[in-house]
Amino acid sequence: MxxxxxxxxxxxxxxxxxxxxxxxxxxxxxxxxxxxxxxxxxxxxxxxxxxxxxxxxxxxxxxxxxxxxxxxxxxxxxxxxxxxxxxxxxxxxxxxxxxxxxxxxxxxxGMANNYELRIDAVNFSLALDDGLQPQRLDQADLILVGVSRVGKTPSALYLALQYGLRVANYPLTPDDLEQESLPAVLLANLPRLRALTLAPERLAAIRQARYPDSRYASLQQCRDELAAAERLFARHALPVLDTTRMSVEEIAARLRNPPTALFR
Amino acid sequence: MxxxxxxxxxxxxxxxxxxxxxxxxxxxxxxxxxxxxxxxxxxxxxxxxxxxxxxxxxxxxxxxxxxxxxxxxxxxxxxxxxxxxxxxxxxxxxxxxxxxxxxxxxxxxGMANNYELRIDAVNFSLALDDGLQPQRLDQADLILVGVSRVGKTPSALYLALQYGLRVANYPLTPDDLEQESLPAVLLANLPRLRALTLAPERLAAIRQARYPDSRYASLQQCRDELAAAERLFARHALPVLDTTRMSVEEIAARLRNPPTALFR
Missing domain, CATH: 3.40.50 (Rossmann fold)
Known part of the structure; x- marks a missing residue:
């Protein structure tokens, strides 16, 4: 050809x-x-x-x-x-x-294109990565929640770099997943929460690459965690984005828009 | 209007x-x-x-x-x-x-657009942010060096997210700046080093926003650190990018290309 x-x-x-x-x-x-x-x-x-x-x-x-x-x-x-x-x-x-x-x-x-806003947003998103500094969650534009390795950090950083949004992310640990409701610090910021989920097979593949043959990366563990997380999301009526087939651009563009028809 | x-x-x-x-x-x-x-x-x-x-x-x-x-x-x-x-x-x-x-x-x-490559690059860039894991610098596509708050982290993350490049960054501390040459771990990876610099006034403004009225944020301190850093860059003939008037996109596009006429 x-x-x-x-x-x-x-x-x-x-x-x-x-x-x-x-x-x-x-x-x-x-x-x-x-x-x-x-x-x-x-x-x-x-x-x-x-x-x-x-x-x-x-x-x-x-x-x-x-x-x-x-x-x-x-x-x-x-x-x-x-x-x-x-x-x-x-x-x-x-x-x-x-x-x-x-x-x-x-x-x-050019410089006018919100350079400082975007750099501040990156610094914010790094400072509140992976559940750090939960006392500052009320300063976030968006808070991404989901299980480990579901794609929260890259999505948060892309939103910060591309759109200047201050995006925290909060991992749901196995402990969190055993509770009846989301952690209190998240519930205090409910309107800004956005939930991420993935097909269990893809999550397992991502975890395998990092920790091969671990229980953490097993398909059963991924299934259990995702199902428990989705129960919590449903309980609080969070907007949920399934990113299984999405590029970073698409995830960011959907998260940036109001959570209406864009989400399931 | x-x-x-x-x-x-x-x-x-x-x-x-x-x-x-x-x-x-x-x-x-x-x-x-x-x-x-x-x-x-x-x-x-x-x-x-x-x-x-x-x-x-x-x-x-x-x-x-x-x-x-x-x-x-x-x-x-x-x-x-x-x-x-x-x-x-x-x-x-x-x-x-x-x-x-x-x-x-x-x-x-779409997903074919190197999604996993880019996410891996982000994880790499976060793992080797701010001088972390220097023993892995030989796995980096690029290594950004410069003084504190010169813009290394956002540039590295943008290169990772946008282009899938594995970009480490290494801060030059006041201790490093007092030496005759760059740290040995950097010299071992010389071809992949890219130096960032800024106008002292802008660096001072950025540091002021974070640590107001500190010695760290004073114009004199910024001038001294940048001058010492530039001496080290010149000593090892590093390509130097002055990002004072640049957007994140422009910094990334220039770093991504071979360091010829694009740099001063």
Missing amino acids: KNHSVFCVSDHTGVTVEAVAKSVLAQFPELEFSLIALPFIDSLEKAQVAAARIAATPGALVFSTLTDPALRAALRDSRASVFDVFDLIAPAVEHALGQAATPSGGRTH | KNHSVFCVSDHTGVTVEAVAKSVLAQFPELEFSLIALPFIDSLEKAQVAAARIAATPGALVFSTLTDPALRAALRDSRASVFDVFDLIAPAVEHALGQAATPSGGRTH
Whole structure:
């Protein structure tokens, strides 16, 4: 099968252009693509170097987010097919707004983009990881609860880094699971609780990788813990997210939104 | 000033469409926009509910990544200006590839997207946060070094979550800074070291927020520590990234790439 080289060229980090390229190319499932990231192409000289590299790659495709039209023109000198997000989308937006666009590089991820808020959120989420400092749970935007290794920490950190949310997480220990109700410190913060669960088989696989052949990682133990946890979640009518088939992005996007139809 | 409501509609997490909307709208600096995220619009019924909400919002703009043409048509019934990434970009790609696109929702962020690799990377980065487990530094993809509060931990976690890189971080203590060379455990892993630095004023502000009026947070102390650290970085010719004006995305994108022209 022919493999297409796809260059993702940006005058900034390239996060946006890589996401667009992957989304669009996913619609061509019979083809294979190799992505090559060329971020921080923010001068004519760098654009010319990039264009030369692209020109030397037969059949290359180019996705780009270059705000400066002169840099886009330099890329087009490569003779490859160039799909620039601004070229393709901005004219329609200009038409709708009745106003011309002003080239301006990389402003969306600038310092203004809540840098300090997000770093504070990461520090908060680390400080309240794994049940630490329960007396501060009332300062959290969200509190993730669930059994050990269900994915609470990565989800909390992604929400903090991506959205600036202060997300604590609290593990339900076997002791907690034997009780009639959730720990009092959680009940005091009920509206902000979000429960995570997983298929027992997946939880067992995750625990196996860490503690092979332990009772902790056995399928029976995982089943028992998850069932006990779900009883507690149901008792307090917590919103529960089953993350078995979800990426970190999807978990975070669902947790970030109000717990309505998104949850089962 | 008129404030435009901008709906970001996606059949999946909405990460891509929000990034595109922010990039394009940054080119209209005189206008103000309020973004409203509508993720997981993955059925005709949900698209119709979204369209009704959009129709009730005068002057709304809509950015979307909806792979199903029927859902895009439902959005257009709102009579708002709709900019769908696939509508606007896919035809040019189809033309270049000589092949028709196949609608397929949200595949790019699916489970296949290295979920386990990324979670393992997060666990690694947490296990080797702040100089923990130095005997495992040889397992790291990258090792971030710098003085306290220079931004090592959030950068390491972002690289792990976004790119699946195993990133340790090692703080240079005042004791380390008094030595002639970097600690031996770091020198044993020299090719993977990346140094972070900051403007002293910013470091002092960050430390002040945590320990107000301490010697640790004083501008003089920050200046001294950063100068001593930079001497050590220069001595071992480490690539140094000054993150003073950078977002987490930019720090990560620069660290992820080879340390050539990207660094000073």
